[in-house]
Amino acid sequence: MSKSVITLVLIIFSVFTNAQNWSDKEISTLQKFSLKALKPSVDTSNKYHDNQQAIAFGKALFFDKRLSSDGKISCSSCHDDKYAFTDNRKLAFGTRQGFRNTSTLLNVGSQDWFFADGAKDSLWSQALSSIENPAEQNFTRTELLHLIFEDVNYRNVYQRIVKKELTKEEIENLPEKAGPNSSLENLIAWKKLDKEQRQQINTVFTNAGKAIAAYVATIKSSESRFDNFVDELADKKTSTLLNDSEQRGLKLFMSKESGCANCHSGPLFSNKTFHDISTGIPGKDNGRSEVIESIIRDEFNCLGKYSDAKPEECDELKYINRDKHQLTGSYKTSTLRNIIDTAPYMHDGRFETLYEVINHYLEKSQEKPKKNDLTPIELNKEQQLDLVNFLLTL
């Protein structure tokens, strides 16, 4: 009798133990982090966002090395699908070395701000910035226009997408190289153009950027072991798809003790906003605070003439935080998805491993006087291992 009673007690105990491990509320919270909770990307500033011809055209431009001053660099040179659309380098290397780590493009269409400091408010203006950046593709606006006109396939597909013809008369008098963000010579050539010509060039330039953005917004990650675990957990209230260490790591990740989920929240494991975690370098790299003014003045922003959005659809820009003091040293919360493939980490690629990242948080969160957004975090070695094991399931 006593044997069967004890067995019964053990079974009941085991059931209740599981219920405590992953309560309904916890499972409901985890579902908010699942890829299934990710809403389809929307970009009202890009009227070609869902246009299939634009997506195909954008994909061709994304992989085209002719969109660079030396003919050797395309978007895909740094955003390589073999490395979760990063380059696995500490710092990006286009036509020359840049000063930021390459961000993954997986699920990037669901972000609100682009680049580590959020210097751009749309995916298309981000793409255009990289095409022009002297350290990235170093291509000028008129070079892009000439390329689209002279490549008959590009010209035809472009004309079909925008439903307007590119005429020889529009193109033939334009300088080969001219743009406002290039060398002095190319800037002078740009300044010599009249306002109407510059607008005409900008229209083609932004349409090309919108096509690239339409393609990039289709780049999405597949469901991870974490997503499958959450699905099974929701269905059966228990799952072994993550091992004990990974489950402990997940629990820790979601806890107040680590505070990770405060900012690395939602299906992207990012709250898509900006925080100071003491990674800025005062006087050299101040992050978000350095780009606020340029975002507001940017001719390619959501409220600008090249945007397809209505003013009421530009709330992120209209209500942008302008407090430079608060934003000094702030960078966008990185997505943690596919983190196994996106090393090195942080906006400047300063850490090779996730253990180094965790150590940074442990150290900087204890600093007194407090200099960042972190609250004190203390994790022992076993907890750190569990946390890393969990992160690798994303």
Add this chain to the structure above:
Amino acid sequence: MYKIITIILLTCCGFSLMALQGKDNIDKKIQQVSKNSIYQSTLDCKHPLSTGSFQYCNFKLHKKDNLVKNTQIFMSGGMPGHDHGLPTLPQISWSENEQIYVIKGLKFSMPGKWILNFKINASEVADKDMISMAVTVN
């Protein structure tokens, strides 16, 4: 023996209930008196406050039970536990149609305790006051 089994069962039930209950500490409508007790205010949001998206809220201001209309209010806020401000720059303005102050551009980036500050910049110096409202965001 039965005593021990009963204790174990009760303990298990207790843990289970604690796990299943989960307190939903979410704010939707908050009332607060101003620092110098000049005003009574009510923040009324369409949905419980949450992270990630813009919040649709309005604000009522009373002085001795009279509705205070169309006065200048400046809004700010932040998360004291993390020493950071709001992620956006919300604007509050009087709506003649709705007879209420409408808040636009309010967003929260993290779950937890936030403070919202409303500086009442009334034309009469004696009527200037500040309202600090503690809200919980899920």
